[in-house]
Amino acid sequence: MKKYLSLALTLLLVLALSVPVFAEDGYNFDYCRVSDEKGILTDDDIEELDADIIFKAKSLEMDFAVLISGEKDDETAFAASYVENNLYGYGADGSCVFLLIDYDNMVFDVYYYGRAKNFSASAKAAVSDAFKNSYNGGNGMRGAIKAFLAAAYSEAGKPSNGTGETVTATPWWYPEDPANFVDFHGVNLPHVVDDAGLLTASEKADLESKISSMIAKYGYDIVIYTTPTVYGYSNMMVCAADFYVYQGYGVGDDFSGLVFFHSVETGNRGWRTVCFGKAMRLFTEKRINVIDDALYDLFVAGRHYEAYSLFLEKAAYVLEDKDPPKPFDYSTLVVAIIVGLVIGLVIAGMRISAMKKKMVLPKATAAGNYIVHGATVVRNITTTYLYTNVVRHEKPKSSSSGGGSSFGGGSSSSGRSFSGGGRNY
Amino acid sequence: MSTVESYKCPACGSPLPYDPSGKLKCPACGNSYDVEAVKRLAAFAENKTEFKWEGAASESALQNGERLENTVTYVCRSCGAAVETDATTAATHCPYCDNEIVLTDRIVGGLKPNGIIPFSIFKEGLYDAVKNHFKDKKLLPKNFADEHKLAKVQGVYVPFWLFDAGVDGTMALNANKVRYYSDSNYNYIETSYYLLEVDGAMRFQKVPVDGSTKADDDLMDSVEPYDYSKIVPFDPAYLSGFFADRYDVDPEQSRARADARMMQSAVSEFTAAARGGYTSASLRSNMMRVVDSSVQYVLLPVYIINLEYGGKNYRFAVNGQTGKLVGELPICKKKKRKYFWLTALPIAAAVAAIVYLLIR
Numbered sequence: 068m069k070k071y072l073s074l075a076l077t078l079l080l081v082l083a084l085s086v087p088v089f090a091e092d093g094y095n096f097d098y099c100r101v102s103d104e105k106g107i108l109t110d111d112d113i114e115e116l117d118a119d120i121i122f123k124a125k126s127l128e129m130d131f132a133v134l135i136s137g138e139k140d141d142e143t144a145f146a147a148s149y150v151e152n153n154l155y156g157y158g159a160d161g162s163c164v165f166l167l168i169d170y171d172n173m174v175f176d177v178y179y180y181g182r183a184k185n186f187s188a189s190a191k192a193a194v195s196d197a198f199k200n201s202y203n204g205g206n207g208m209r210g211a212i213k214a215f216l217a218a219a220y221s222e223a224g225k226p227s228n229g230t231g232e233t234v235t236a237t238p239w240w241y242p243e244d245p246a247n248f249v250d251f252h253g254v255n256l257p258h259v260v261d262d263a264g265l266l267t268a269s270e271k272a273d274l275e276s277k278i279s280s281m282i283a284k285y286g287y288d289i290v291i292y293t294t295p296t297v298y299g300y301s302n303m304m305v306c307a308a309d310f311y312v313y314q315g316y317g318v319g320d321d322f323s324g325l326v327f328f329h330s331v332e333t334g335n336r337g338w339r340t341v342c343f344g345k346a347m348r349l350f351t352e353k354r355i356n357v358i359d360d361a362l363y364d365l366f367v368a369g370r371h372y373e374a375y376s377l378f379l380e381k382a383a384y385v386l387e388d389k390d391p392p393k394p395f396d397y398s399t400l401v402v403a404i405i406v407g408l409v410i411g412l413v414i415a416g417m418r419i420s421a422m423k424k425k426m427v428l429p430k431a432t433a434a435g436n437y438i439v440h441g442a443t444v445v446r447n448i449t450t451t452y453l454y455t456n457v458v459r460h461e462k463p464k465s466s467s468s469g470g471g472s473s474f475g476g477g478s479s480s481s482g483r484s485f486s487g488g489g490r491n492y
Numbered sequence: 493m494s495t496v497e498s499y500k501c502p503a504c505g506s507p508l509p510y511d512p513s514g515k516l517k518c519p520a521c522g523n524s525y526d527v528e529a530v531k532r533l534a535a536f537a538e539n540k541t542e543f544k545w546e547g548a549a550s551e552s553a554l555q556n557g558e559r560l561e562n563t564v565t566y567v568c569r570s571c572g573a574a575v576e577t578d579a580t581t582a583a584t585h586c587p588y589c590d591n592e593i594v595l596t597d598r599i600v601g602g603l604k605p606n607g608i609i610p611f612s613i614f615k616e617g618l619y620d621a622v623k624n625h626f627k628d629k630k631l632l633p634k635n636f637a638d639e640h641k642l643a644k645v646q647g648v649y650v651p652f653w654l655f656d657a658g659v660d661g662t663m664a665l666n667a668n669k670v671r672y673y674s675d676s677n678y679n680y681i682e683t684s685y686y687l688l689e690v691d692g693a694m695r696f697q698k699v700p701v702d703g704s705t706k707a708d709d710d711l712m713d714s715v716e717p718y719d720y721s722k723i724v725p726f727d728p729a730y731l732s733g734f735f736a737d738r739y740d741v742d743p744e745q746s747r748a749r750a751d752a753r754m755m756q757s758a759v760s761e762f763t764a765a766a767r768g769g770y771t772s773a774s775l776r777s778n779m780m781r782v783v784d785s786s787v788q789y790v791l792l793p794v795y796i797i798n799l800e801y802g803g804k805n806y807r808f809a810v811n812g813q814t815g816k817l818v819g820e821l822p823i824c825k826k827k828k829r830k831y832f833w834l835t836a837l838p839i840a841a842a843v844a845a846i847v848y849l850l851i852r
Contacts, residue, residue: 407844415836426821434753442695449689
């Protein structure tokens, strides 16, 4: 009896230990992907980064991991061992991009496993440069790790032609077979996707909370998506729309909701509000312009969290089918006061002039009162035509005025209709 | 040697040579004209006015007129006005300038008028007429005209020449018609120019011109009209309590003012009659003449009020028959400022609020 019991327990233990190995899609969810032996990151940062990696890994079918540690004797062997021991890697080939930071010597290296080895030299350089440039640019360790991850996601999303060279910039959320994509409702989707690394963990959590409340209250899906690149899309709204559609956002059969898209790519810096389903009717051009006017200065000043918060505040009015309140505008007030004063002074001057005219009585200059009625006779009127002049003026031609605003509609790559607008800055 | 006629372009004034087409064509502006049209235009030189009197309107009817009797004459030391009244009326102040006057009976009595319109507004009515006139004058200084000041006012019969005349002849008008049209690329304004010759006649009756240099012409022109049906034969009894000014401007001298008034009315009437169908019409030249004229000498009742404000004298006239008040009133600067800002500020605030809400 004891023998059979021991055998049963052993089998159970083996099964329990092996489950993580055979986790969904060959991916172990249990282990944290971001480890910090030097205490540089906060717990919130680690939790946020980890959640982000897990979310992306499913789409990209590739794992990502980060370790902040001290100096190692044989870094390459250590890295391989670390990845293996922590069961990192996606799929049977254990595809993984691993960032190892030697904080003591302030050096780092990136290791590629599985399909990640197929990254081209330029792709690997882009991933490394993203981390280095962000850290050296003063964004801190958290910001630098986010930039590394964004670049790694981007490269991981690019289809390879088998030679290790990438051919198009494909977002990490882009499906492998877009031609046969079927609309779906995503489950447990994040509502703040900060690929550009513009938010702290607490800011992101705060925005998530606000959005969750709004979704529960208004019944529309809302997502804020920041990205360091537009992936070569010529139209930011289509990029935003594809993100929304391919990630499965949207409520109801018509996938009602909106995505607030923000790109910080050089030359394509701007934001768009893209709406689907019933939200298209609510977010009119006028309402979007009012929101954009309020956000512009914040984005230019780099106050991203405030901008997103203000967007949600204004969007709440629109989701109640009301016009969002306009901000107090000092320059408009000055113009209004000047116009009011000019008109007031002119009208007052006219009134005083009329009152002064009453003070002076006009003299009778004609003899109209003394015409003998009935005695006026017009015997003849001779008309002689002299000449005719014709003057012509060219009609003004209508011209389109340029500007940073855009409003319009279209279809996502999957064919779903959207509308929206936004600005570049 | 034949005389070469030369014409000027009606549009730009350049010399107009003959064109092989038989018309006159302007080399400067390119317009072409019929010869006959240009000849007619030249016959009515612009701004040529020949407003002629035919027949005398002079003192002829009055040359052997009677003189006033049983009247006394007062002469003003300040303005020199010589006013007459009956022997029972005492006077201390000049009705024109309000200064002291002296009694003298050495001046021969003036010419007897053809008629007179007696005063029908007396002191009480005068007060009411003045108050009524001033009540809606918001810029008038407070207590500008009160009964104390009006008590000193004297009524005076002002000498007037009343002209009866007919106006007959031709006047030429510049007229045009404007048409607007457009096509896909241009908006057009087409203006056609015409010469209108209006031939007609009209009559004026009793056009008044005051015959006193002391009476302000503008005031006397403004105090009319009078109801001339109330003219009665002159009697010195009407002067009791009032003054009668002597005329010192004869009809010949007054004619120019009568001319100007009659011509203005004639131009207005004939232009209105001729301009139907035209966008605008204005006088080019006036070749009318005055015919069948006559003149009467009448005395018309006027109150002349002199009031002082701010170191300046303000003179008014009140029609002694109808109570019509004329004259320039003083403006209280404080009231003017008050009404200006009371109007400007609320309107400015309302407009600013509307503009702000519209453009924000």
